[in-house]
Amino acid sequence: MEWLTGFFSLIDSLTWGWALIPLLVVFGAFFTLLSGFVQIEYFGRMFRVLRGNDDGADPNAVSARQALLVSVGGRVGGGNIAGVAVAITLGGPGAVFWMWAIALVGMATSLVECTLAQLYKRSVGDGTYRGGPASYIIHGIGPRYRWLAVVYAICLMAAFAFGFNAFQGNTFAGAVNESLGIDRVYPGILLAILTAFIVYGGIKRIAKASDVIIPVMAFGYIALALITIIVNIADVPGVLYSIVANAFGIEEAVGGGVGAALAQGLRRGLFSNEAGLGSAPNVAATALVRHPMSQGITQSFSVFIDTMIICTCTAFIVLLSPVYQPGAEGVDGIVLTQQSLASQFGDWALYYLTLMILLFSFSTIIYNYYLGETALSVMTTHPMAIHVLRIAVVAMTFLGAIAPGATAVFFFSDPLMGLLAVVNLIAIMMLFPIALRVLNDYRDQLRSGIDKPVFHPSKFADLDIDPTAWPLAHEGTEKAQPHHRGEAIA
Template identity: 35%
Template structure:
């Protein structure tokens, strides 16, 4: 019953309008900002390590770490495997396209998050709900903001944690033979210990774990690529040929290839979904465009580096097939390309959900050579590594989900009544995480897709309505950078009528600048 309801809702939410709407949005914003992804690439990296922070806000690097905690997760490993299985190698290209174009959406939403952020109970709070209410104004803005906040709390608090915990449990079971209930208990305890510490605790954990695991993961992929360097040119050619239906084997799934590539690309990098602005708003910066650029760069790290690493390992291993979604008389999927195998369970059922075993097998085969035969029951180095990587990636993603949920609770509920509701959200998220460990992967992914799709719809409409202040902020940053020779000293001083509801930048930040000037004297 639950599967049918979720599937029906997904068919409505994930229509072609959303898939191609996301691509079109990225294209138009990219042209509006004159390919800022390329022009400001070096500036993105420099700003990421700029050390602005305060007791109220976290640094840009901590903010990008929290954002990457949300972006780099199951989608970077299991999601990539799913995309290749359903859409073929060409789906990887459309994940790349979604990342490059999506960086523009990430800039717009994150800059808006900074422009309209608020200081509440000694912490910066912001995100789509905040900029929707402040930007649209009136009852319409408040109602729209509440709807987004409620959908977000439902998505990140209930629907999405299960995807992450399910991947952790299944990979740990495959690699180490651990019972999913043991993983569920461990995750519940660790989550409780950290999320009760608030954004500072979450930022500290994300800052320590995410960069380290990303570097190790990409490093291992680099080693595997070097070992199998002769195969790389052919794999890249396969990705591009199949992306445009040139390769005959994938011509029949061209539409599915684009859709699954965009879908899994969005699930992975979350550009335009509305999750990134929450962490972006928590950063202490002197100009909103600074954090917008940093958040745009996080999309590159997520998809162009981590997802590509996974894709090459899977394609290099040959442990993949693609299906058009149909089945044969014996229940097996229609295979469009026979270049390896699918995962077959002991009962004869075939796994088409894209489990972590594909990536595990890729690493194992890379180190064992062409003689390696894929065995779902075999646990080698690849199995251990992917299980550990997934644990850290997915766990920090759940932490980021909690922070986003808490921020939206703070938006809806008055300060004096928030405590009980925040505790309730913590308990629900922990319960959803435990439930995800023991439920089937297909249900987990279906629920996760529904959550992502609902947030994306609401946020994309909002940033189209409100994008102009973000574009003006970018131009202002560029002008100051040109005048001063660097963007380091850029300070945001908008005119009162430009963003009338941006109280922080009109009142709070100018007071802080005066205090700094007095201290300097």
């Protein structure tokens, strides 16, 4: 067992230890600059997806909004509540600033990888679509690199479908035990039953469940944070100052100063929004949209929601409470967030947060399951394999809930996520020129007055694209309504 632990520890050191975080930051900045700050250029268009699917297409297909909500559900998990508190404890308030910074460049990375996932998606034949990094490796880089897609798929399944689902179960069971004193077994059984019900419905049921759960989860948590801010409005300027001051070393809240703030902020931000890790593109590929860039823009918005909104909510809940003491030890993670809320609203807030954690954890579990299902399709299409996967995911969720030391037991998750991130970064760097072609096609249509650009596979006949995955390609394009200068992208 020791040699196995040492092996995964080596992978972790070679990826997250020193190489991967700088690579993700550099690549994010690279994509931002070469795309002309595309995440800012189309920021106004990101909000259109909230209106729902107006394409008038197959009502059984997964819409752009549903794909967004599934993705948000996956990015937003227990880490947005517990992980942010840990980052502030170890890195001080300045860690929040660097979370914001990595989210800004991560929006461009997510846009590129999710645009590629849409471009190379495949029609399943029942009105749904499947794709992701494995697909754009095989059909974009070439079939001879299928082995690389298989390596990616194995890492994706092990890290997300098994390891991280155990973490989510552990986070929820721990919160219930802390707030209600209920033994971990019972919340574990509840979560396992809910998980089984959803995953046996496939991507359509996952999308429909997310369409309900995610808005309730997000708005419920945001409302609590807004109340916290309003009640402590006089302290907000001081908190903002401390975030910036600690980020640049003007003030030092913890040992390590700027270095600790930078390391914790970047690490927490990358773990939370998953930009560049290759997980979100698997969900982005499921949506029926007019143009690949549409889903790229939508998934860029998902990064914004995760970090700039949800993580910021947790940061203000912690930093505005008297519980948090810079440099103090003993209270961190989910307990710090729980106690911070209790100090503001009383003990009832513990129960409210427990409900939020259930929604956060459950949404992430069903998202992680779908990643595992997509990974499995790369390796085998045997009907029995999918049933084995579903049973295994439900079992791992339950085992994670009842194991107090789940983070130590599932030590392989972070190293494997680091490895799949390296594979994904190699792929999107090789395919970045093609992503720019798709971006320029989208821009050209907007400049010609087309309000809703449509992707035509015939324009990209040199690429291995599935034309049946673009049923809207035959439709006419809609001209934009007259607008004032500067409103073309709103």
